[in-house]
Amino acid sequence: MFFHVDPHNGLPIYDQIARQIKFAVADGILKTRELIPSVRELARELAINPNTIARAYRQLQDDRVLEPVRGAGLEVASGAAERCRNERVKLIRVRLRQVLSEAKHSRLDARELRELVEKELSAIERDRS
Amino acid sequence: MFFHVDPHNGLPIYDQIARQIKFAVADGILKTRELIPSVRELARELAINPNTIARAYRQLQDDRVLEPVRGAGLEVASGAAERCRNERVKLIRVRLRQVLSEAKHSRLDARELRELVEKELSAIERDRS
Amino acid sequence: MFFHVDPHNGLPIYDQIARQIKFAVADGILKTRELIPSVRELARELAINPNTIARAYRQLQDDRVLEPVRGAGLEVASGAAERCRNERVKLIRVRLRQVLSEAKHSRLDARELRELVEKELSAIERDRS
Amino acid sequence: MFFHVDPHNGLPIYDQIARQIKFAVADGILKTRELIPSVRELARELAINPNTIARAYRQLQDDRVLEPVRGAGLEVASGAAERCRNERVKLIRVRLRQVLSEAKHSRLDARELRELVEKELSAIERDRS
DNA sequence: GTGGTCTAGACCACC
DNA sequence: GTGGTCTAGACCACG
Structure with a gap:
């Protein structure tokens, strides 16, 4: 498990972890029915x-x-995996729209x-490339 | 002064105010050497x-x-005015880069x-149009 | 605010509180835009x-x-209010179905x-009556 | 012994087993004085x-x-067998009463x-049918 | 060993 | 004053 957390990131730690796990699931690095590291182990x-x-785990549940x-x-x-991929695209779209609309504003x-x-x-x- | 503040906006109120003043300055609505409303008046x-x-005023200073x-x-x-216009572009550029790099990631x-x-x-x- | 919590209820405390607030909202006892008691106050x-x-409050958000x-x-x-009423009916329906299907089983x-x-x-x- | 256990069921496994044994007894599939499988065998x-x-066995005792x-x-x-049949009805009645009273509430x-x-x-x- | 709940107390940003 | 985050440590049910 190659997770990486930066406490000065602005984002809460639990959010960084949840996000990285979602990405790993979306990318197939973590597969369905696979056990993730235990709370204590990752801690x-x-x-x-x-x-x-x-x-973080509760939020993911x-x-x-x-x-x-x-x-x-x-x-x-x-x-x-399917849900995580969809959410990722949706997130990007929302962010992009925010930035462009801010630019317009x-x-x-x-x-x-x-x-x-x-x-x-x-x-x-x-x-x- | 036509400022408009929304407490449900997510953005801190002081930030909303500072931002609107910067925009007004960038657009020439507020001109150099013009006095802005006092803290108490605007409040x-x-x-x-x-x-x-x-x-908000402290941050603008x-x-x-x-x-x-x-x-x-x-x-x-x-x-x-010049600084506000520049900052606006810089802000957009930074945000845009973030989103695109996140998309890449x-x-x-x-x-x-x-x-x-x-x-x-x-x-x-x-x-x- | 007439909330009542029983630590031996089986249900977690945060759940009992969230549930009571949802009921209060569904019944119009708590109205839209009304401030609820602060975390510290209710605690x-x-x-x-x-x-x-x-x-409990986080879950309600x-x-x-x-x-x-x-x-x-x-x-x-x-x-x-609308959402809380809907959820209540849905909850009842699910519970009822469980019990009856258990009976059948x-x-x-x-x-x-x-x-x-x-x-x-x-x-x-x-x-x- | 045709027991069937689902770890994703929400119900504790020992509960699923105890319940299935009770049902088997209530339905006469397991008869009085009949020996059940040993702990190790069933495990x-x-x-x-x-x-x-x-x-599960301790609870059944x-x-x-x-x-x-x-x-x-x-x-x-x-x-x-008699006790299991009664308990089944009693369980259903209690659950039913809960749901209906919740609906009323x-x-x-x-x-x-x-x-x-x-x-x-x-x-x-x-x-x- | 696992996750879940709860308590206690610290620190932060915001108003 | 408000909520939000994080740490520390206790206790529980479950396997």
């Missing part, structure tokens, strides 16, 4: 209070990403805005 | 805690958008990402 | 740890029953089951 | 921790459904409640 590994981990197996731990729920010149977007987009594509 | 007008207004005038109050600093399909951006961009342009 | 009143109250108002507290969200005699239901139903109606 | 067969089986036979194991107690419309019950009841009857 030890990340040097974080078990309650904080437990809160609310989102139907994890399911309890009595006495054994928590496993990835069936259908979770800022009366940013349309041409300049498009240039900005294109520059960042092609930078991303270069990184990928 | 009364918006039915908001004066501490909150004061905090830190950003060199406002300057104190002894005995008179706060006025728009010289060069503030989400292994979102490159083509789909570009489509998403284009769709939102053209929607914005339609709204404008 | 003091019920002699319960503030964290437990906070958890997840269910879109409560909304934060910065610096002021938590208020009943708009549309919450127990090979309980059909006639006897119907008698049981009728007896309880008319008892309820007597109580009401 | 092996169901691939379950022996402690869990032992707990507390409920006077099973009786120890020195050196032989556990057998169905005399009168157990929810100020559910009396007519709607009766309709709900009738719908579920007739659905059950259709399933049976």
Whole structure:
């Protein structure tokens, strides 16, 4: 398990963990019916209070990403991968809309805005190739 | 002064106020050397805690958008319009980069990402025309 | 606020509180935009740890029953009454189905089951009138 | 022994086992003085921790459904069939009363409640025929 | 061993 | 004053 937490990230720790697990599920790194690390184990590994981990896991159960197996731990729920992928796209779309609408609200010149977007987009594509 | 504050907005109120003043300065609605409303006056007008207004003004002074005038109050600093416009662009650029890099990190399909951006961009342009 | 908590109820305390608030919202006892008691206040009143109250309130926010108002507290969200009423009916329906299906699974005699239901139903109606 | 255990069922495993044994006794599938499988045997067969089986058996002894036979194991107690049938009815009655009283407490419309019950009841009857 | 609940107390941002 | 986050440690049911 390669989780990484930054307490100065702005995002709450439990959120960072939940998010990383969702990504791992979406990418198939964590598979359906696979047991995830126990609360205490991950807490030890990340040097974080078990309650904080437990809160992340609880949130993931609310989102139907994890399911309890009595006495054994928590496993990835069936259908979770699909849900996580969908949520990811939805999140990106919402964020993108926010930024662009903020840009519009800022009366940013349309041409300049498009240039900005294109520059960042092609930078991303270069990184990928 | 036509400010508008929404306590359900998620953004802190002092931030909403500071932001609106910056926009007004960037757009030339508030001009250099013009006095802005006093803390108490604006607080009364918006039915908001004066501490909150004061905090917004303090932040604007830190950003060199406002300057104190002894005995008179706060006025728009010289060069503030330019700075506000720049900051606006910089803010958008940073936010945009975040979203796009997050999209990349989400292994979102490159083509789909570009489509998403284009769709939102053209929607914005339609709204404008 | 007339909340009542029983630590030996089987149900977790935070759940009992959340449930009672949902009922109060569904019945119009708590109205939209009304501020609910603060975490600390309710904790003091019920002699319960503030964290437990906070958890109930957090859950209610997840269910879109409560909304934060910065610096002021938590208020009943708009549309919450409708949602709470719906959820209540749905809960009852699910519970009822469980019991009846359990009865079926127990090979309980059909006639006897119907008698049981009728007896309880008319008892309820007597109580009401 | 055709027992069937589902770890995702919500119900504790020992409870599922105890319940199935009670049903088998109530239905005469397990008869008075009949020896039931040993803890180890059933544990092996169901691939379950022996402690869990032992707990189910202990609970069944507390409920006077099973009786120890020195050196032989556990057998169905005399009168157990009768007790199991009664308990089944009593359990259903209690659960039913809970649900209906909860419905009442929810100020559910009396007519709607009766309709709900009738719908579920007739659905059950259709399933049976 | 597992997760779940609860208590106690600290610190933060916001109003 | 408000809610939100985090730590620390206790106790429980379950396997």
